[in-house]
Amino acid sequence: MTIHAMATSVHNTDTAYRGHMTGKRPKGYLQGNDLKQLIQNAPLISIDLIIRDNDGSILFGRRINEPAKGRWFVPGGRILKDERLGQAFERICRDEIGKRWRISDAQFIGVFEHFYANNVLGAEGISTHYIVLAYGIRSDSDIRPPKADQHTEYRWFKSRDDDSDIHEYAAAYFDHM
Numbered sequence: 001m002t003i004h005a006m007a008t009s010v011h012n013t014d015t016a017y018r019g020h021m022t023g024k025r026p027k028g029y030l031q032g033n034d035l036k037q038l039i040q041n042a043p044l045i046s047i048d049l050i051i052r053d054n055d056g057s058i059l060f061g062r063r064i065n066e067p068a069k070g071r072w073f074v075p076g077g078r079i080l081k082d083e084r085l086g087q088a089f090e091r092i093c094r095d096e097i098g099k100r101w102r103i104s105d106a107q108f109i110g111v112f113e114h115f116y117a118n119n120v121l122g123a124e125g126i127s128t129h130y131i132v133l134a135y136g137i138r139s140d141s142d143i144r145p146p147k148a149d150q151h152t153e154y155r156w157f158k159s160r161d162d163d164s165d166i167h168e169y170a171a172a173y174f175d176h177m
Contacts, residue, residue: 039119043129047092048076050109050136050173057158061151067116067128071167098146106135109176114169136177
Protein backbone atom coordinates (compact mmCIF):
# COMPACT_ATOMS: atom_id res chain seq x y z
CA MET A 1 0.00 0.00 0.00
CA THR A 2 1.34 3.45 -0.92
CA ILE A 3 0.49 6.51 1.13
CA HIS A 4 1.09 9.79 -0.66
CA ALA A 5 1.92 12.86 1.37
CA MET A 6 -0.66 15.63 1.18
CA ALA A 7 1.21 18.75 0.07
CA THR A 8 3.76 20.22 -2.28
CA SER A 9 7.30 19.02 -1.69
CA VAL A 10 9.91 21.33 -0.23
CA HIS A 11 13.34 20.55 -1.63
CA ASN A 12 15.61 22.88 0.35
CA THR A 13 15.76 22.07 4.03
CA ASP A 14 18.14 24.99 4.54
CA THR A 15 15.09 27.26 4.43
CA ALA A 16 12.27 24.77 4.92
CA TYR A 17 10.90 23.85 8.30
CA ARG A 18 8.79 20.82 9.03
CA GLY A 19 6.88 22.50 11.84
CA HIS A 20 4.02 23.18 9.48
CA MET A 21 1.39 22.76 12.15
CA THR A 22 2.57 25.88 13.98
CA GLY A 23 4.22 27.69 11.09
CA LYS A 24 7.16 28.85 13.21
CA ARG A 25 10.57 27.44 13.99
CA PRO A 26 11.10 26.19 17.52
CA LYS A 27 13.98 27.38 19.65
CA GLY A 28 17.11 25.46 18.70
CA TYR A 29 16.20 25.00 15.02
CA LEU A 30 19.36 25.60 12.98
CA GLN A 31 19.70 26.49 9.31
CA GLY A 32 22.24 27.97 6.92
CA ASN A 33 25.76 28.47 8.24
CA ASP A 34 24.81 27.46 11.78
CA LEU A 35 23.57 24.07 10.56
CA LYS A 36 26.60 23.72 8.28
CA GLN A 37 28.97 24.31 11.22
CA LEU A 38 27.15 21.73 13.30
CA ILE A 39 27.18 19.08 10.56
CA GLN A 40 30.85 19.76 9.86
CA ASN A 41 31.98 19.57 13.50
CA ALA A 42 29.68 17.27 15.47
CA PRO A 43 27.32 14.32 15.17
CA LEU A 44 23.61 15.08 14.91
CA ILE A 45 21.34 13.44 17.47
CA SER A 46 18.11 12.17 15.97
CA ILE A 47 15.09 9.96 16.52
CA ASP A 48 13.95 7.34 14.01
CA LEU A 49 10.38 6.04 14.19
CA ILE A 50 10.01 2.37 13.38
CA ILE A 51 6.25 2.19 12.92
CA ARG A 52 4.80 -1.30 12.52
CA ASP A 53 1.26 -2.05 11.46
CA ASN A 54 -0.82 -5.02 12.61
CA ASP A 55 0.70 -7.21 9.86
CA GLY A 56 4.26 -6.45 11.01
CA SER A 57 5.11 -4.18 8.08
CA ILE A 58 7.23 -1.06 8.69
CA LEU A 59 6.32 2.39 7.36
CA PHE A 60 8.90 3.97 5.01
CA GLY A 61 8.98 7.25 3.13
CA ARG A 62 10.90 8.01 -0.05
CA ARG A 63 13.39 10.74 0.94
CA ILE A 64 13.32 14.13 -0.77
CA ASN A 65 16.54 15.46 0.74
CA GLU A 66 20.09 14.29 1.26
CA PRO A 67 21.37 12.28 2.87
CA ALA A 68 19.69 9.20 1.40
CA LYS A 69 17.77 11.22 -1.20
CA GLY A 70 15.48 9.03 -3.31
CA ARG A 71 15.76 6.05 -0.97
CA TRP A 72 13.15 4.51 1.32
CA PHE A 73 13.77 5.48 4.95
CA VAL A 74 11.77 5.48 8.18
CA PRO A 75 10.33 8.80 9.43
CA GLY A 76 12.46 10.68 11.92
CA GLY A 77 14.23 13.92 12.69
CA ARG A 78 16.88 15.79 14.64
CA ILE A 79 16.58 16.60 18.32
CA LEU A 80 16.86 20.36 18.79
CA LYS A 81 18.97 22.26 21.32
CA ASP A 82 17.21 22.50 24.72
CA GLU A 83 14.46 20.13 23.54
CA ARG A 84 13.62 17.34 25.95
CA LEU A 85 13.64 13.85 24.47
CA GLY A 86 9.89 13.43 25.01
CA GLN A 87 9.19 16.80 23.37
CA ALA A 88 11.36 15.90 20.39
CA PHE A 89 9.57 12.57 20.01
CA GLU A 90 6.15 14.24 20.05
CA ARG A 91 7.21 16.97 17.59
CA ILE A 92 8.72 14.47 15.17
CA CYS A 93 5.64 12.23 15.29
CA ARG A 94 3.33 15.21 14.71
CA ASP A 95 5.42 16.84 11.97
CA GLU A 96 6.50 13.71 10.11
CA ILE A 97 3.37 11.55 10.21
CA GLY A 98 0.60 13.62 11.76
CA LYS A 99 0.19 11.49 14.88
CA ARG A 100 0.11 12.67 18.47
CA TRP A 101 2.10 9.96 20.19
CA ARG A 102 4.04 10.25 23.42
CA ILE A 103 7.40 8.63 23.99
CA SER A 104 5.73 6.41 26.61
CA ASP A 105 3.67 4.91 23.73
CA ALA A 106 6.86 3.62 22.11
CA GLN A 107 9.47 0.98 22.82
CA PHE A 108 13.12 2.05 22.82
CA ILE A 109 14.94 -0.17 20.32
CA GLY A 110 18.48 1.10 20.61
CA VAL A 111 21.19 3.53 19.59
CA PHE A 112 22.48 3.42 16.01
CA GLU A 113 25.14 5.34 14.09
CA HIS A 114 24.58 6.47 10.52
CA PHE A 115 27.44 7.86 8.40
CA TYR A 116 26.88 9.61 5.07
CA ALA A 117 29.41 11.07 2.64
CA ASN A 118 27.10 14.03 1.92
CA ASN A 119 24.75 16.37 3.81
CA VAL A 120 21.32 17.98 3.65
CA LEU A 121 22.79 21.34 2.60
CA GLY A 122 24.68 19.97 -0.40
CA ALA A 123 27.90 21.49 0.97
CA GLU A 124 30.90 19.91 -0.77
CA GLY A 125 33.30 17.82 1.30
CA ILE A 126 31.14 17.69 4.44
CA SER A 127 29.91 14.31 5.62
CA THR A 128 27.05 13.70 8.06
CA HIS A 129 27.24 11.61 11.23
CA TYR A 130 24.02 10.77 13.07
CA ILE A 131 23.61 9.24 16.49
CA VAL A 132 20.13 7.75 16.18
CA LEU A 133 17.76 6.83 18.98
CA ALA A 134 15.37 4.32 17.44
CA TYR A 135 11.86 3.87 18.82
CA GLY A 136 9.32 1.27 17.77
CA ILE A 137 5.62 1.93 17.83
CA ARG A 138 2.53 0.01 16.67
CA SER A 139 -0.11 1.68 14.55
CA ASP A 140 -2.87 0.82 12.15
CA SER A 141 -2.06 1.41 8.52
CA ASP A 142 -4.24 4.54 8.37
CA ILE A 143 -1.45 7.11 8.60
CA ARG A 144 -1.88 10.33 6.63
CA PRO A 145 1.30 12.41 6.70
CA PRO A 146 0.36 16.11 6.85
CA LYS A 147 3.03 17.57 4.56
CA ALA A 148 5.73 16.38 2.17
CA ASP A 149 8.81 18.11 3.56
CA GLN A 150 10.92 14.97 3.86
CA HIS A 151 9.23 12.24 1.79
CA THR A 152 7.43 12.15 -1.57
CA GLU A 153 5.39 9.09 -0.68
CA TYR A 154 5.00 6.51 2.05
CA ARG A 155 4.75 2.74 1.82
CA TRP A 156 4.57 -0.25 4.17
CA PHE A 157 7.22 -2.96 3.70
CA LYS A 158 7.21 -6.42 5.28
CA SER A 159 10.91 -7.15 4.76
CA ARG A 160 14.16 -5.52 3.70
CA ASP A 161 13.88 -7.45 0.42
CA ASP A 162 10.58 -5.82 -0.64
CA ASP A 163 12.36 -3.01 -2.54
CA SER A 164 16.00 -2.49 -3.52
CA ASP A 165 15.69 1.23 -2.71
CA ILE A 166 15.28 0.63 1.04
CA HIS A 167 18.35 2.27 2.54
CA GLU A 168 20.70 -0.14 4.36
CA TYR A 169 20.47 1.80 7.64
CA ALA A 170 16.67 1.69 7.62
CA ALA A 171 16.64 -1.94 6.45
CA ALA A 172 18.62 -2.86 9.57
CA TYR A 173 15.56 -2.02 11.68
CA PHE A 174 13.85 -5.18 10.41
CA ASP A 175 16.41 -7.10 12.48
CA HIS A 176 15.57 -5.25 15.69
CA MET A 177 11.81 -5.54 15.94
